[in-house]
Amino acid sequence: MKALKPIHKLAITGTIIGVAVLAFAFKYYQYLQNPWTRDGQVRANVIQIATRVSGPIVELPIVDNQKVEAGELLFIIDPRTFQATYAQKKADLDQTVDQLNALEKEREAAEANVAQYRSNVEQASSELRSSIATLKNIKGNLDRNAKLLKDGYVTQRTYDQIEKSYIVALADTEQAQSGLAQAEAALVEAQASLAKVVASLGAKGKDNAQLRSAMAALQTAELDLASRRSPHPSPVTSPISTCVWAARP
Secondary structure, X not given: OOOOOHHHHHHHHHHHHHHHHHHHHHHHHHHHHOOEOOOOEOOOOOOOOOOOOXXXXXXXXXXXXXXXXXXXXXXXXXXHHHHHHHHHHHHHHHHHHHHHXXXXXXXXXXXXXXXXXXXXXXXXXXXXXXXXXXXXXHHHHHHHHHHHHHHOOOOHHHHHHHHHHHHHHHHHHHHHHHHHHHHHHHHHHHHHHHHHHHHHHOOOHHHOHHHHHHHHHHHHHHHHHHOOEOOOOOOOOOOOOEEEOOOOO
């Protein structure tokens, strides 16, 4: 019988060893997936548990294959980031409330200005109507005295006095017209300022968008802070009484 060459013997030996290693690895993998004993075989469903927030775990009181009860503490996440966020959102809410209060005072002041300028417009309109009536009366008197002067029934001095009164009344009327225009312009400006403040302020009370946004941000931060540990009113706990496997770094 022809003897095998050394290289062939080495190849056969390596193949046998490789097959043995693969068989061992396969059986070990099966053992990890399906632990067994001589008394029986155990099968388990793997349930992954995660918090609604992420962060460094500062406490992990469980160990591998530890039996836990439903609702039992599994881990605690570092709360400092969430505490800082909560404090910031609370400060933002307080600032929003202060800003809305300040805008509310501005609105009240703007409404008072509008009311005052509207009153000024009414007063200026009344003064203009009075000036126009006075001017109309003096103009009629001037026209009558011009005819009387021509007929010799009044003196030139009397006519000149009436004419001076007409010139003064005409100037007063022009001044009243200018005053009314200024009052109306001031009213328009006050109304624009009021509209701007009202737009910045938004709705009143809890319907205000700025207030609702700040409150929602604070509520989210509060929920994140609450969810950093279990148990809690919104906990991430063991959903059932079972054994757990704690993955550690």
